[in-house]
Amino acid sequence: MTRTESDPHQPGGTSHAEGPIDTGAWRRLLSGGVRDDARAATWAHGPLARWCEQNGVRAAFYTDGAESDWVRVACAPDEAALLFPETLDIAADPDGSAFARIALPGGVVLHDGTLPLAEDDPTLLLLATGARIAALEREVQTQSFQARFRGVELQSLYEVGLAITSTLDLDDLAEEVLLRAVSLLDARRGALFLREDADGEHTADRYRLVRTIGGAARDTIDADAARGLLESCTAESCVIGDGGGVLPEVRFLLAAPIAIDDRARGLLAVGDKESRRGVGPFPEEDQRTLGLFANQAAIAIENATLHRLALEKERLEREMELASEIQRQILPAAMPDLPGYDVLGWNRPARQVGGDYFDVHAREGGCWSLTVGDVTGKGLPAALTVSTLHSALQLLAEHMASGPAMIARLNRHVYESTSRNKFITLFHADLDPATGHVAYVNAGHNPGYRLAATAAAPEELPSGGLPIGLLPAASYSAGAIELAPGDLLCLYSDGITECADVDDNEFGEERLIELLIAQRDAPLDAIIRTIDEACTAFADGLPQGDDQTVLLLRRRAD
Amino acid sequence: MTETLKVAVHERDGLTILRTEGYINNQGGEEIARVAYEQIDQGRRVLLLDLAGTKIVNSIGISILIEIIEKIMEIDGKLAFCCLTPTIEKTFNIMGLAQYAGIYPDESAAVAALAA
Numbered sequence: 001m002t003r004t005e006s007d008p009h010q011p012g013g014t015s016h017a018e019g020p021i022d023t024g025a026w027r028r029l030l031s032g033g034v035r036d037d038a039r040a041a042t043w044a045h046g047p048l049a050r051w052c053e054q055n056g057v058r059a060a061f062y063t064d065g066a067e068s069d070w071v072r073v074a075c076a077p078d079e080a081a082l083l084f085p086e087t088l089d090i091a092a093d094p095d096g097s098a099f100a101r102i103a104l105p106g107g108v109v110l111h112d113g114t115l116p117l118a119e120d121d122p123t124l125l126l127l128a129t130g131a132r133i134a135a136l137e138r139e140v141q142t143q144s145f146q147a148r149f150r151g152v153e154l155q156s157l158y159e160v161g162l163a164i165t166s167t168l169d170l171d172d173l174a175e176e177v178l179l180r181a182v183s184l185l186d187a188r189r190g191a192l193f194l195r196e197d198a199d200g201e202h203t204a205d206r207y208r209l210v211r212t213i214g215g216a217a218r219d220t221i222d223a224d225a226a227r228g229l230l231e232s233c234t235a236e237s238c239v240i241g242d243g244g245g246v247l248p249e250v251r252f253l254l255a256a257p258i259a260i261d262d263r264a265r266g267l268l269a270v271g272d273k274e275s276r277r278g279v280g281p282f283p284e285e286d287q288r289t290l291g292l293f294a295n296q297a298a299i300a301i302e303n304a305t306l307h308r309l310a311l312e313k314e315r316l317e318r319e320m321e322l323a324s325e326i327q328r329q330i331l332p333a334a335m336p337d338l339p340g341y342d343v344l345g346w347n348r349p350a351r352q353v354g355g356d357y358f359d360v361h362a363r364e365g366g367c368w369s370l371t372v373g374d375v376t377g378k379g380l381p382a383a384l385t386v387s388t389l390h391s392a393l394q395l396l397a398e399h400m401a402s403g404p405a406m407i408a409r410l411n412r413h414v415y416e417s418t419s420r421n422k423f424i425t426l427f428h429a430d431l432d433p434a435t436g437h438v439a440y441v442n443a444g445h446n447p448g449y450r451l452a453a454t455a456a457a458p459e460e461l462p463s464g465g466l467p468i469g470l471l472p473a474a475s476y477s478a479g480a481i482e483l484a485p486g487d488l489l490c491l492y493s494d495g496i497t498e499c500a501d502v503d504d505n506e507f508g509e510e511r512l513i514e515l516l517i518a519q520r521d522a523p524l525d526a527i528i529r530t531i532d533e534a535c536t537a538f539a540d541g542l543p544q545g546d547d548q549t550v551l552l553l554r555r556r557a558d
Numbered sequence: 559m560t561e562t563l564k565v566a567v568h569e570r571d572g573l574t575i576l577r578t579e580g581y582i583n584n585q586g587g588e589e590i591a592r593v594a595y596e597q598i599d600q601g602r603r604v605l606l607l608d609l610a611g612t613k614i615v616n617s618i619g620i621s622i623l624i625e626i627i628e629k630i631m632e633i634d635g636k637l638a639f640c641c642l643t644p645t646i647e648k649t650f651n652i653m654g655l656a657q658y659a660g661i662y663p664d665e666s667a668a669v670a671a672l673a674a
Contacts, residue, residue, distance in 0.1 A: 149617055151652050159645065179614050179645070186616045188583060189560065213614060214581055215560040249560060274584045274618045 043130045044074035048109075051123040052076040059111035060084035063131050070108065084110055106131030156180040157292060164300045168307040170194075173300040174210040177268070181293040182213045185254070185286050187270035188279055189247050191217035192297065193226070194258070194266040207267055217247050217269075226267050230257050247271040254282040256294035260302050268294040320352040320380065327353050327383050330390045336360055338368060338433055344524035345551045346532070354547035355382025356493045357389055357424075361397070368433060369402060372491040372551050373426040373468075374445065382547075385422050388414065389468075393428075402430040404476040407441045407465070411476075414469035423469040427461075427491050436483035436555050441476050443468050446494055449513065451520050453486030453557065458513055486557040490516055492531075495548035499535040507538050524552045562586065563612070565593045571669050574602045579611030587622030594626050594637075603635035606668050610641035620653055627658050636660070640668040 048061050053076075060075035060083075069087035084099070088108070099110035102119050105128045111117070118124075163176045174192045182190035193207035205223040225245060247253065250271030258266035268290060272279035282290075327349075335343050338360075345358045355375035363369055373389055375382040392413050400406040407428060414424060427448055429440035442448065444467030449458035465476035483489060492512070499507040515534055519527045528550050535548065563586030568575045574597050580586055594605055607623075615623075630637045638660035642650065650656050662668035 145653075148653050152649050155648060155652065156645075159648075182581075183614050183616045183649075186583070186618055188585075214583070274616065276584060276618060276621070278584075 044127060045076070047123045047126045047130075048074045049076035051121060051127075052111075054121075054123070055111075055113060055117055057111040057113035057117075058083060059109055059113075061107055061109050061127055061131075062088050063107045063134060073107075083112070104128035104131060106135040153184050153289065156184055157296070160293065160296045164296060164303060168304045170301065170304045171210060173304065174297065177293050177297045177300065178211050178213055181268060181290055182270055185270050185282065185289060186274045187214070187254075187282075188272040188274050189214035189217075189250050190268075190270040191247055192258075192266065192268050193217075193221060193246075194301065195223065195264060196220075210266075212247075214271075215247070215249070218245065221246060221267070223264070227264070229253075229269075230255055230267070252279060252281040254286060254290055256287070256290040258294045258297045258301065260298050265298060265301050266294075268297060323353045323380055323383055324349075327386065330387060331358065332360060336362065336368075338431075340433055340556055341431075342524050342554045342556065343370070343552070344528060345549070346528045347547070347549045348532075348544070349378075349547045350495070350544045351379045353380055353383035354378060355386055356495065356547035356549040357386045358491075358549050358551045359390070359393070360551070363397060363402070363430065366433065367402075368431045369397065370429045370431060370489075370491065370551060370553060371426065372445065372493060372549055373424050374493040374495075374547070374549070375424050376422055378547060381422070385414075385418050385424065388417055389424055389426075402428065402441075403439065404441055404465075404478050407443055407468070407476045408474065411443070411466075411468045411470075411474050412472060415472045418469055423467040425467045425494075429489075429491070431483070431553070436485075436487070437480065438483055438489065439478055439480045441465065441478050443474075443476055444470070446492060446497060446509075448492075449488075449490040449516060450481050450483070451488040451490070451516055452484065453488075453520075456517075458490075458516060483553070483555040485555050487555050488516070488520055489553040491551040493547060493549040495544070495546035496531060496535060496550065498546060499539055499548070500542065500545060501538055501540055502542060507535055511538075524554060527552060560585075563589050565589055567593060567597065570665065571673055573604060573606055573669050573672055575606045575608050575665060577608040577611065582609075582612055582615040582619035582623070584618040584622070587619040591622050591626055595629070598629065598633065598635070603630070603633060604672055605630065605635070605637050606662075606665065606672065607637065607639050608641050608665055609639060609643075609646060612646070613643055615646055615649065620649070620655070623655065624658075627655065631658065636672065638662060638668050638672060640665055 044061050048059060052059050058077065058080040060072050060080065062070040062072050064070055069089050072084055072086050075081050075084050100113055102109040102111070102117065102124065104124060107127060109124065109127070160177055160180055163173060167173060174194070178190050178192045181187070191212040192210045194210050196206055196208050207221045207223060207226050209217050209219050229246065246255070246267075246269050252273060253269060253271050255267055255269040257264055258268055270282070270290060273282045273286070331347055332345060335345065343360055345360065347354070347356055347358060349356065355378055357371065357373040357375070359369070359371045361369055371393065373386070375385040375389070392410055396406050396410055400409065407426070425445035426443040427440065427445040428443070429438050429448070431438050440448070440461060442461060442463045443465045444463050447463070448461035450461065451458045459481065461479055461481065464479055466474045497507055497509050497512055511534065512531070515530060516527070519530050522530070531550055561580060563578055563580030563582060566577045568577060576590065576593055576597075578586070578590060582590065590607070597605060627637050639650065640662040641664055642661060647661060650661065660668070660671065662671060
């Protein structure tokens with residue numbers, strides 16, 4: 001192949017212009033610090049001098065050096081060094097100087113001869129062969145440089161992968177990914193954006209800047225704009241002004257989506273591919289590399305998000321456990337000893353904490369209060385209202401006599417201190433243990449049942465007012481019963497009677513009454529166990545839908 | 559809008575230290591080269607590049623650092639690096655810079671080694 005003057009940067013198919021990296025200094029280091037032109041001079045000078053002598057001319061031989069100009073590596077005779085320039089810029093002056101020119105593979109000869117000289121002269125061919133060998137050597141060394149840099153790229157991808165498994169801090173990972181991508185792609189600038197809902201904390205449809213390198217970037221970008229940018233921005237063709245609105249002042253942009261299961265989570269963008277001569281567009285292979293880093297970022301985000309959710313779940317579980325413990329302290333740990341009576345309460349929340357409440361406590365004058373309440377809803381919000389109810393009842397009991405007035409006062413307090421959609425059904429009873437007299441207020445709660453020792457059917461203790469907290473000025477009416485020896489009082493929450501089976505049928509009051517009648521003489525714990533087993537069997541494996549509470553009081557027969 | 563690397567020159571126990579802050583890319587590398595060559599022109603033969611403020615270097619920056627190494631070797635001088643991030647140190651090792659320039663964990667270690 002003979003080099004043509006119109007193709008000055010392709011000597012023998014090898015040129016430093018092939019890549020953005022000037023590997024000249026690196027090659028020289030590998031060659032023990034000897035410059036390419038100095039090495040060439042050792043083999044070029046002899047053949048050139050012979051050729052000059054044979055043809056009676058003065059001449060200089062130039063090779064394509066590592067720098068932008070061609071470099072004079074030999075001249076003959078020696079004093080001709082003053083005649084020929086040390087370097088040639090063939091691109092700027094393809095016709096050369098006043099000297100005649102013979103193009104060779106890997107070099108060019110300038111001479112001051114006036115007659116045409118044979119270009120296939122064996123001496124010139126020797127020069128060409130030497131230049132070609134030198135060019136091939138440079139090519140091998142350039143390839144070696146690129147192979148080493150490929151090693152850096154692989155090392156980077158490997159280490160980003162390791163970083164993903166060693167840290168779950170999203171900002172740290174974003175920086176790691178961006179640093180590697182910008183560095184390996186020789187980008188001047190870079191930025192990493194994440195969707196504001198990428199970590200599940202926000203829902204806005206836009207991207208926020210997480211990290212930038214080499215200069216400022218937009219703080220946020222609209223998700224539609226990001227999609228448009230990704231569609232229009234591909235390697236080579238992506239020559240756009242002002243960084244596509246992402247990286248201001250950047251001329252050449254390359255962007256890749258950070259996506260998980262085809263859902264966009266972010267955007268990785270780099271700008272302005274560097275070379276020693278300035279900046280330019282990114283080649284096709286850089287799109288692939290950027291995509292690899294974007295995929296790594298996606299995995300990191302997914303890991304960090306899952307980790308954050310796991311931590312959040314753990315925190316919630318700890319808080320619920322604490323709430324459950326607080327609620328256990330609100331409900332009686334053990335039943336008091338009521339002379340002449342058996343009393344037993346049982347509660348099982350549908351969740352870790354519940355909205356049912358029961359209490360048995362002594363009042364001044366020898367009376368005992370028995371309470372069963374049911375807050376609307378379940379879980380933590382209901383449990384907090386239970387706490388309010390418990391505190392209010394304790395305080396009111398110290399200052400007011402039981403009865404409709406106290407329940408009305410309780411109603412006003414609950415109305416004022418809870419949200420509008422929270423109310424409580426409540427059965428509040430006062431027992432005079434000496435007489436068996438029970439005065440009660442049923443504020444919108446399920447009817448209580450009194451099973452007389454001698455009666456076939458229970459007596460219902462119906463509601464005498466609205467649930468607590470529903471209206472600010474509700475009024476309540478009181479009811480009263482007498483518990484004779486052997487009589488049983490049953491208070492419960494609707495979690496018992498509304499317990500549902502797979503066909504959505506409810507356990508119902510009739511089943512409860514039948515069960516109470518059948519068990520009327522059984523020990524209280526046996527009655528409660530029977531109710532529990534009956535409800536569980538009725539639900540037939542369905543999870544408990546509501547909190548369940550039973551409070552039983554029996555006047556002993558003896 | 560584009561940030562450029564900053565180089566600060568310090569003297570410690572007779573050793574000239576160039577502390578960088580920023581990205582060693584084409585612009586950053588040329589700034590380091592400019593300052594390094596100024597020091598060489600002033601007669602300095604041993605330079606320490608402290609990269610504590612640099613987290614990132616690209617291949618263009620590496621090629622410029624190699625040119626600086628070459629220039630210093632031509633005058634029988636020495637160039638050394640210190641305070642490299644693990645990533646940059648691995649990159650320098652893979653690219654072969656470590657064969658021609660000493661790499662030290664910190665300035666004190668470099669000063670002790672280069673003064674010896």
